[in-house]
Amino acid sequence: MDGPTFRLQVFLRNLSFFRPKGNPNLARINRRRALFSLIARRITILKLALFIAGYVWMLSIPSTRLDRGVYFDENALQPGQVNTYWNWKEVHDADHFLEELETLRDSNATSEQRSQYIMREFLKIGLSASTQNYEFTGLHNDINGTNTYAILSSPRVSGAEATVISASWISRMDEGNGTLNLRGVATVLALSRYVKQYSLWARDIIFIISDGYMEGMQAWLSEYHGVTQSNIRAQRLDLSSGVIWTALNIDYPGHSLSHLGIFHEGLNGRLPNQDLLNSFQHISRRTGVSVVLYDHKDEPELRWLPESIRTHPEIKTYAAQARNLWRHVGYQASGRGSGVHGLFHQYRIDAFTMFAVPSAGPHGFHSLGRVIESTMRTTNNLLERLHASFFFYVLTSFDRFVKIGNYLPSAILISVAMMFGGLQVWVDAAWTQRLQEKPQTEGPARWIRRRRPVLEVVFTMLGTHLFGAATFSFMSSRRYQSLSSAPFFLCLAVYLLPLVLPTLLRSHSNNSDPPSRALVLKAFNLCLSSTVISIITVLNFSLAACLAVALGIPLSIASPSSNQAIRIANYSFYVVLGFGWVLLEETTKQMIWNWDVLGVWLLPFLCIVYFPLTLQAALVCII
């Protein structure tokens, strides 16, 4: 007999020895059932493990184990490979512009006068320039102003594409609290005169001095892209150019700078392509200006930690990166972004703000101009929109980042844990222990199936979301603004809700028993929350992480109680968790402003999705 064939046959015979006897299909079904029961039996441990893994993962995002150094992906960029010729003459120009801007400021010039001055200067340089008046109607009808812009047509090609260099009149200092960005404006003016000399620009350059902090640029951009925002009444733009690919926003509020800060978060959690930021930080450091993320130029102080731990390099790095991450989560989750650049992202324009961190020195117009010139040359090298590098990333430092695969699972794990929990509750809701008629009978408890009231629970959930929508429409109305006690009325309404809702439910369905209803509601609530978190992770990771923290464990432990006091305490907890933010007047005001002026969807999301989810958990506790 042939050797290998014989051996194969023996092997197969041995293999069949391990195979179960009987019908293979049946065996498969049994195997699957065994697997399911294995998972089902250990579902609590599994859930717990997923929760712990998720939260631990979230905490370890700032560690150096998960991030890596940044790198350039786009070959065309060629950052930092040019000589820059911005020099003291240009610095003198900038100083001159600054002087005149300061005169304007001191004479309390109106937006109109300012923009006229800036436009005249642009025209003197030889650029085509124009102004744009805008005003907001509706809720915030006190906002108006005048933007000024100029276009340098690309000297040697048709201007099918454009780059924007912008400065807003108000700096992002203290989140646009009113510090003027005079030096930023002066830099843009001097820059426009400077770059006019060169004929190597491969695309149009648009210089924009936007009025106000965010609102002016919002008006300009929506008009440029022909997007009608119903509450803006803006003048048509006289001059037009091509598709804008990149935008640099310059913010220089102090009188000198020590570092250049990167601010990159955009509206609704959008981020610019990482190549742009990488090129900038590379160029800036080559030019000799230190770069920081945000304005974190000092190391975080950890006074409360003992000396030996505080000075440990790993701990120090973790603390610094955690602070950056915390700031990032704040900007991204709020949906507001971290500055004027954020408005560009909604039109698929990669933009960031170069923030001149105020300090006594050593840098000024000279260094800043060089960095901007070199960055402009780099963006000028682009052949197509930035597409190669990452759009999903978390910067932990200006030169380190966490890839999507290293941060996304943290929220997803929690979401999966919630989904398992929801499915478990859904299964539990179908069974009830039969009341034992003969207590003396020994043996395992008897389980019977029961009806799950799906439809009425779905209607309850729909009701909570409708209630959320009503809250939202009230909050975004003029009445809410005028009524200072409105938040309290809202909270009162939420508190009164359970008095109405359960009675409604009860009156409709006397036959279904409350425990099953609470379980089904909890199951649906968990599954819906899990789905919401999973979806939000790719839209706005920071928001998803916040949701995972806020909803993950609280929603999973919601359960009805027989004790009236505990029930009320539970209910209050969930209401505060889901609706407490309404009482923070400043935050609410800011959110309403963001929604109304910039179209940030955090407010509607909180009202229509987040708050109803917690309300459902609250209802689980009392029905």
Place this chain on the structure above:
Amino acid sequence: MRLLSLSFSLFTFILLLSLSQSHASSQHTNNWAVLVCSSRYWFNYRHMANALGMYRTVKRLGIPDSNIILMLADDAACNERNRFAGSVYANPGRHLDLYGENIEVDYRGYEVTVENFLRLLTGRLPPSFPRSKRLLTDSSSNIFIYLTGHGGNEFLKFQDNEEVSAHDIADAFHQMYEGGRYNEIFFMVDTCQANSMYSKFYSPGILATGSSVVGENSYSHENDYDIGVAVIDSYTHYVLEYMEKVNKTSRLSMADLFTSYDVPKIGSHPGVRSDLFDRPLGPEHPMNEYGLGRGWTVEGGGEWVGREMEAEKRGRGLREALITDFFGGVVEVDVDGEGESVLQLFEDLECPPVFKEPTPPPIKMYSPPPPTPVSSTSLFDEYPFLRPSLAFVILGALFAFVFSGVISGRS
């Protein structure tokens, strides 16, 4: 009388022997060059500069524009980002404008495709194509083919959307061989993993060299910070720098070129393939050193396919391959820019004055060293029909002499 006839026949025999021996070695009557820059876009400026640098060199050494096919996939000179419009430089400091005033780009922009390149080589071009876009070679043409661009293992990227594979080029060369379109080819390629590009050749008469071994990148040499991009690739830079030492009469062999490869400077390990090539690459001394010494980390010497055949080739007594066999011209040329030495361009003006002198006027001499002191073989190179006709005449005279002697002896 008998003695005289004997001595004459002996003399003629020696003459014929010498002629036939030189006939067995490389015989080419014209030189061609195909220079291809296959990549486009501004940041690939250096590839344009590579090809233009090579163009300048072959033109300087005597191949006329009519025999150079220059393919440039993009127009870096007129790119809107070029601060020095209309110029291409291959060195920081911009001493020499390679684009200059006298340049003929035969295939430009989107004409540079794999199809056009292969059609050019094989001669399968539509009748509408002008002579300037055709490789009008014959079985006595020596062709220098230079490719540069972005490549990988056995492929070279053309434009941004297609590749030519090593097999494609090998098959095209074989078609050329079958069709009698070349005498010898010198194939040079500067790209990442360049040596893989010549690995598939199977037609005789091809000498090949590349800038880097498989799995290795080829690097750019230097940036010009005013142009804002890298201006030349390292391998090409050092080849061009070496070529500046060569003039039309120089006797430097291919071995001299190959042994000039300096791995630490180039940054990659160039390779040579000579197994398909009949002639030795040069005298024994330098070529045996190839791939050894400083920087060559490769075990047993740098990549040289055909190393073991070299001694045998040398034993056959064939004429060794000279650089001017491929870079020089054997036809009437008007030479451009002769007086300007380009070494200054590469050596930061610190070149020895000897290179500043104008190179001697082009001598129409292409003489392999004769084994016997027979003069004026250059005349044969000039007039290729002379050799067979002379041989015929002499042979006829000999026969006539011998037979007349026989007849006279009988009578």
